[in-house]
Amino acid sequence: MAELNAAEIQRYSRHLVLPEVALEGQLALKAGSVAIVGSGGLGSPLGMYLAAAGVGTIGLIDFDVVDASNLQRQVLYATSDVGRCKVTAAAERLRALNPHITVNEHNVRLTSDNALDILAPYDVVVDGTDNFPTRYLVNDACVLLGKPYVYGSILRFEGQVSVFDSRIGPCYRCLFREPPPPGLVPSCAEGGVLGVLPGIIGSMQALETIKLLIGRGDVMVSRLALFDALRFKWRELTLKKNSECAACGTHPTITHLIDYDDFCGMKGTDMADDAQAGVREVTAAELKGKIDAGQPLVLIDVREEYEWDISNLSKFGAKLIPLGDVLERSAEIAKSGEVVVYCRSGKRSESAIRHLQAQGFNNLINLKGGINGWASDVDPAMGTY
Amino acid sequence: MTNHAARTPRQDVARTAVTVLLPLALRDYTDGADTAEVAGDTVAAALTDLVRTYPELRRHLYSDAGHLRGYVNVFLNSDEVRGLDRGMDSPITPGDTLMIVPSIAGG
Numbered sequence: 001m002a003e004l005n006a007a008e009i010q011r012y013s014r015h016l017v018l019p020e021v022a023l024e025g026q027l028a029l030k031a032g033s034v035a036i037v038g039s040g041g042l043g044s045p046l047g048m049y050l051a052a053a054g055v056g057t058i059g060l061i062d063f064d065v066v067d068a069s070n071l072q073r074q075v076l077y078a079t080s081d082v083g084r085c086k087v088t089a090a091a092e093r094l095r096a097l098n099p100h101i102t103v104n105e106h107n108v109r110l111t112s113d114n115a116l117d118i119l120a121p122y123d124v125v126v127d128g129t130d131n132f133p134t135r136y137l138v139n140d141a142c143v144l145l146g147k148p149y150v151y152g153s154i155l156r157f158e159g160q161v162s163v164f165d166s167r168i169g170p171c172y173r174c175l176f177r178e179p180p181p182p183g184l185v186p187s188c189a190e191g192g193v194l195g196v197l198p199g200i201i202g203s204m205q206a207l208e209t210i211k212l213l214i215g216r217g218d219v220m221v222s223r224l225a226l227f228d229a230l231r232f233k234w235r236e237l238t239l240k241k242n243s244e245c246a247a248c249g250t251h252p253t254i255t256h257l258i259d260y261d262d263f264c265g266m267k268g269t270d271m272a273d274d275a276q277a278g279v280r281e282v283t284a285a286e287l288k289g290k291i292d293a294g295q296p297l298v299l300i301d302v303r304e305e306y307e308w309d310i311s312n313l314s315k316f317g318a319k320l321i322p323l324g325d326v327l328e329r330s331a332e333i334a335k336s337g338e339v340v341v342y343c344r345s346g347k348r349s350e351s352a353i354r355h356l357q358a359q360g361f362n363n364l365i366n367l368k369g370g371i372n373g374w375a376s377d378v379d380p381a382m383g384t385y
Numbered sequence: 386m387t388n389h390a391a392r393t394p395r396q397d398v399a400r401t402a403v404t405v406l407l408p409l410a411l412r413d414y415t416d417g418a419d420t421a422e423v424a425g426d427t428v429a430a431a432l433t434d435l436v437r438t439y440p441e442l443r444r445h446l447y448s449d450a451g452h453l454r455g456y457v458n459v460f461l462n463s464d465e466v467r468g469l470d471r472g473m474d475s476p477i478t479p480g481d482t483l484m485i486v487p488s489i490a491g492g
Binding site for chain 2: 038040041042043127128129130131132135152153154155156158160175176177178179180181184185186187188191193198224226235236237238239240242324
């Protein structure tokens with residue numbers, strides 16, 4: 001086993017004097033390797049605490065670039081990192097924090113084709129991803145590789161933490177047998193997330209990862225912790241292995257990685273494609289042209305009131321009718337003439353149009369890219385969110 | 386419960402009160418409520434009472450065939466209902482909490 005040099009002994013002294021960690025535990029951390037899937041809200045505290053703690057090898061897996069809207073919670077990044085490759089910027093930060101460790105950069109999207117190869121060399125896999133397909137992919141890869149999977153998930157004010165290890169307890173699929181249908185559960189981009197929440201949940205994941213590596217304490221295997229930040233309440237639930245689990249049950253059907261977008265219903269069905277094909281679209285630049293030309297048209301904003309307060313097209317006569325009220329208030333929408341419907345990104349307005357078309361509307365046009373598209377292409381002073 | 390009791394209007398029957406904790410994703414169908422007080426002697430009866438109060442929830446909790454949907458996880462206190470010996474017929478005692486655990490994927 002590796003040894004610690006004088007600089008490392010000084011750096012890790014607060015660990016070395018903890019009997020539960022001590023030199024043995026610190027050497028285990030140094031010999032340990034952790035893959036962090038996703039360098040975002042959860043990945044930020046995970047990376048920083050695991051690097052600071054002296055985990056010898058950290059693998060960062062992400063394919064994205066830093067966006068200004070990340071900075072409210074992704075504390076790995078500085079304002080000057082906006083536009084940079086996340087994994088590169090994060091690796092730089094972690095190496096600056098602790099030059100005694102190795103940081104591997106995996107600047108790729110984790111897929112069924114590469115997941116086993118990428119994750120295989122690591123002792124522990126930690127999940128900081130932001131979507132259901134990747135979570136099922138990471139789980140199944142960990143089951144197939146026989147590795148512990150440190151799970152954390154957040155939305156708005158809610159957080160979840162667990163450690164799935166199919167060798168000694170349930171896996172993610174034992175609990176979440178099926179993904180929810182697309183659209184039922186919002187993403188953080190759609191639903192929002194309090195910036196400090198990934199700090200709390202990601203730190204809990206780092207805690208469990210460190211315990212796994214040093215082999216001390218009671219790890220969150222077979223338990224799920226739920227945190228309600230708004231009410232400051234923790235709840236703990238007991239999880240059981242599902243003998244019929246498709247991944248880790250007695251007769252598993254998942255013996256290799258599958259198509260996770262398909263599994264989570266993210267691939268367009270014929271019906272969805274037809275519906276989409278039936279919705280007319282206008283780009284922000286085209287809409288600006290129509291307005292400038294004095295073409296008569298009506299603008300309907302189907303976002304929530306708090307989003308209207310961020311930005312809106314009221315100066316062009318836009319009217320707010322939140323998606324949930326659209327059918328009830330459809331009488332307020334003109335059935336003739338051009339009516340342009342918009343939301344943040346174009347998804348909700350498309351859904352509103354489909355519902356209204358089922359009621360007989362045939363004059364509705366979706367603003368492609370939503371008000372964010374308008375802000376990017378027509379009115380940069382407005383700002384995207 | 387006898388058949389006679391089952392037919393009796395529920396306000397006339399003393400049934401076990403239980404609190405249901407609802408996840409964010411389902412609150413669009415509960416007028417925003419994050420908890421609901423329902424009555425029922427079993428998990429199944431309590432959930433039936435829940436969808437009686439909030440009919441829009443039914444299609445999100447149950448398949449057309451009337452089975453609890455695969456992505457809906459119900460816990461009676463700290464235990465998942467599917468893993469209990471009597472499953473959805475597990476008895477409820479006063480003060481119990483039913484929780485629908487949300488699937489969330491943010492990171």
